[in-house]
Amino acid sequence: MFNLLFLFFAVFTVGCAAAVVCLRNAVNAAMCLLLCLAGVAGLFISLDAFLLAFLLILVYAGAVVALFLFIIMLLDIQGQAALGRRGWGTVAGLGAAALLLVGWAGIAFRGRAALPATAGPHPFDATLQIYSDLLFTTYLLPVEIIGFLLLIAMLGVIALSQRGPAPKPPTAATE
């Protein structure tokens, strides 16, 4: 039963990811990204990471995908061609993806002994308290840095989204 659920979520996630990459319409791609993230959240639950599954849905599916959809509708790019000419980029992409998978296969079939095959019972009850203990003792400095990063990102977005001067036509001097 559990293996069946795992198989379902695995196939669902990878299928939706393939749809994100292949679909021509950006809105459909964003919707498939949403489904793919839901699948990853299911995989997180199968790994006993309940809090992370919740956060993934909340942050990614709730905020990030909604932001993507807003921007897609704001820009209204439906009139433009979804795919341009695809030459060496396709070859390079396929080659790089195949290389990544070959690397995984090398680990899976040559170095199988190096990885723990089965997980024991979870040593922690993955409650919020354990996470917060780690976040506010061992990882306090990274938390502060991340908070600062969020502040800087917010300021950057405000600065970027202010309407700048109109684009100047190129003159002969600058060409």
Next chain:
Amino acid sequence: MIAPSLHAYVAISAALFALGFFGVLVRRNTLVIFMSLELMLVAATLALVAFSRYNGTLDGDVFVFFILTVAAAEVAVGLAIIVALFRQRRTIQVDRLDALKN
């Protein structure tokens, strides 16, 4: 209650990362390239959670918090850049954004 092996999770993670990488290289729409980047980040997240679960630690899980935060900041800034770009050039197709080419 965990039955599948770590290799299964690493395989899914590798497949997601490969798909995202393929999308970044192949697609022409900047927004879809950005979604493919998100796929790659999620793949790394899945690998971290799986490894930390199978090794009996929580450090990988905590690292996922940081990845989520950085991804949220990255999306906000990146989409702001895309909107600013669209205002200037009226397109977000990467093969038409060739002002630095020559």
